[in-house]
Amino acid sequence: MASLTETHGHDHTPVPMTSSPVTNLSGSISVPGDKSISHRSLLLGAVADGQTRVTGLLEADDVMATAGAMRALGANVRKDGDTWLVNGMGNGALLEPTEPLDFGNAGTGSRLAMGLVAGYDFPVSFVGDASLSSRPMGRVLNPLRETGLQVESAEGDRLPLTVHGSPLPVPITYRVPVASAQVKSAVLLAGLNIAGTTTVIEPVMTRDHTEKMLAGFGAEIAISLDGDGARHISVKGQTDLVAQDIVVPCDPSSSSFPIVAGLIVPGSDVTVENVLLNPTRIGLFDTLIEMGADLTISNRQVSGGEDIGDIRVKHSALKGVTVPADRAPSMIDEYPVLSVAAAFAEGETVMLGLDELRVKECDRLAATARGLEANGVDCTEGEDTLTVRGGSGVVAGGGAVQTLLDHRIAMSFLVMGMASQKPVSVDDTFMINTSFREFVPLVNSLGADLS
Numbered sequence: 001m002a003s004l005t006e007t008h009g010h011d012h013t014p015v016p017m018t019s020s021p022v023t024n025l026s027g028s029i030s031v032p033g034d035k036s037i038s039h040r041s042l043l044l045g046a047v048a049d050g051q052t053r054v055t056g057l058l059e060a061d062d063v064m065a066t067a068g069a070m071r072a073l074g075a076n077v078r079k080d081g082d083t084w085l086v087n088g089m090g091n092g093a094l095l096e097p098t099e100p101l102d103f104g105n106a107g108t109g110s111r112l113a114m115g116l117v118a119g120y121d122f123p124v125s126f127v128g129d130a131s132l133s134s135r136p137m138g139r140v141l142n143p144l145r146e147t148g149l150q151v152e153s154a155e156g157d158r159l160p161l162t163v164h165g166s167p168l169p170v171p172i173t174y175r176v177p178v179a180s181a182q183v184k185s186a187v188l189l190a191g192l193n194i195a196g197t198t199t200v201i202e203p204v205m206t207r208d209h210t211e212k213m214l215a216g217f218g219a220e221i222a223i224s225l226d227g228d229g230a231r232h233i234s235v236k237g238q239t240d241l242v243a244q245d246i247v248v249p250c251d252p253s254s255s256s257f258p259i260v261a262g263l264i265v266p267g268s269d270v271t272v273e274n275v276l277l278n279p280t281r282i283g284l285f286d287t288l289i290e291m292g293a294d295l296t297i298s299n300r301q302v303s304g305g306e307d308i309g310d311i312r313v314k315h316s317a318l319k320g321v322t323v324p325a326d327r328a329p330s331m332i333d334e335y336p337v338l339s340v341a342a343a344f345a346e347g348e349t350v351m352l353g354l355d356e357l358r359v360k361e362c363d364r365l366a367a368t369a370r371g372l373e374a375n376g377v378d379c380t381e382g383e384d385t386l387t388v389r390g391g392s393g394v395v396a397g398g399g400a401v402q403t404l405l406d407h408r409i410a411m412s413f414l415v416m417g418m419a420s421q422k423p424v425s426v427d428d429t430f431m432i433n434t435s436f437r438e439f440v441p442l443v444n445s446l447g448a449d450l451s
């Protein structure tokens with residue numbers, strides 16, 4: 001879906017890499033801060049009264065793009081020692097930016113920021129790289145239009161585009177048609193600067209960081225379940241938000257790469273510390289345990305209202321399973337690396353309900369299937385399913401994988417190369433910087449051979 005053409009200065013020279021087979025990954029590591037919570041810390045900090053202090057913020061390109069955008073909207077965002085400081089403008093007091101907000105590769109940052117500015121009567125332009133410019137924005141723009149937002153885009157609700165909120169935006173009640181935390185969050189953030197109560201109805205629960213953090217910042221937020229089990233989340237607009245001290249837990253999505261590596265590389269014993277264990281994020285760990293993974297969680301604690309713990313894995317003989325569609329929201333970013341685990345399992349792994357993978361940083365369903373095939377793995381790509389027939393610990397490897405500006409495709413197939421018979425190459429690792437700068441040195445410190 002993404003082409004490597006230049007878009008808004010985001011051209012880069014590809015950085016290919018090869019991962020060669022190793023044995024005995026071992027050690028204890030911690031991965032960087034959670035991307036979802038990092039974006040939201042900056043977005044909410046920017047509209048709170050006072051100084052929000054964030055430790056453990058993910059310092060990857062996606063989050064730095066959100067930091068830049070919040071600066072452009074008037075907030076002072078800077079780092080002091082290990083702490084990020086956000087001097088908020090106060091709710092309703094963002095300023096008109098003088099230049100387009102450049103979100104690079106960041107879908108979450110851009111979509112949530114569209115919501116945040118939707119209740120302001122001034123224009124805000126959004127630009128990004130080739131991948132982001134190919135992703136559908138209508139899913140957030142359509143509900144925001146119901147508040148009175150005007151949108152100008154040459155490319156049918158794709159970036160580059162300009163939004164302009166109504167002088168008198170109206171609060172909406174919106175039933176989210178796809179399971180998307182970004183859509184839910186964009187509407188709730190828009191509601192912050194709209195008089196009255198904005199409600200999102202979420203038939204399928206997605207990651208709940210926005211609602212939890214809004215409550216933490218003192219927003220008037222109410223959550224209830226209806227008779228069908230749908231969640232109704234309401235926020236009252238134009239109330240004051242209060243600056244917070246936030247400790248960002250380690251990202252479970254980033255932790256999934258060393259965890260799957262530890263499971264497939266013979267002789268391994270790997271621990272990833274202080275991982276966020278929010279129930280809306282841990283579908284991969286449940287699935288791996290069903291597959292027979294030796295995966296244990298210890299040192300469970302609550303930090304900043306979130307469950308965290310240390311995850312230890314040892315090399316395991318995995319078995320294929322069926323992953324039900326209703327688990328997809330809790331592991332939506334983890335299917336590429338689950339597919340790598342499935343390639344090493346015995347028997348068939350069937351993943352259902354994957355339609356949302358088609359609109360990630362690339363068409364992740366197709367990119368994963370092509371990467372598996374390039375490495376001799378027998379798989380079938382359906383419209384919204386992927387079936388992987390595993391090699392009981394044996395994967396040929398030797399393939400060259402196209403990563404299509406997608407960090408998670410790059411990391412997943414580098415993990416595959418750690419345990420396949422021949423090395424696996426990926427065409428570009430540059431995008432890994434969008435979420436997990438430390439990936440290569442960290443996995444090499446466990447014993448991987450990425451070069």
Ligand code: S3P
Binds near residue numbers: 333
């Ligand atoms: C995110 C939501 C998910 C996920 C993305 C982060 C968030 O996207 O894929 O990486 O922080 O809200 P969708 O809402 O499109 O499922």
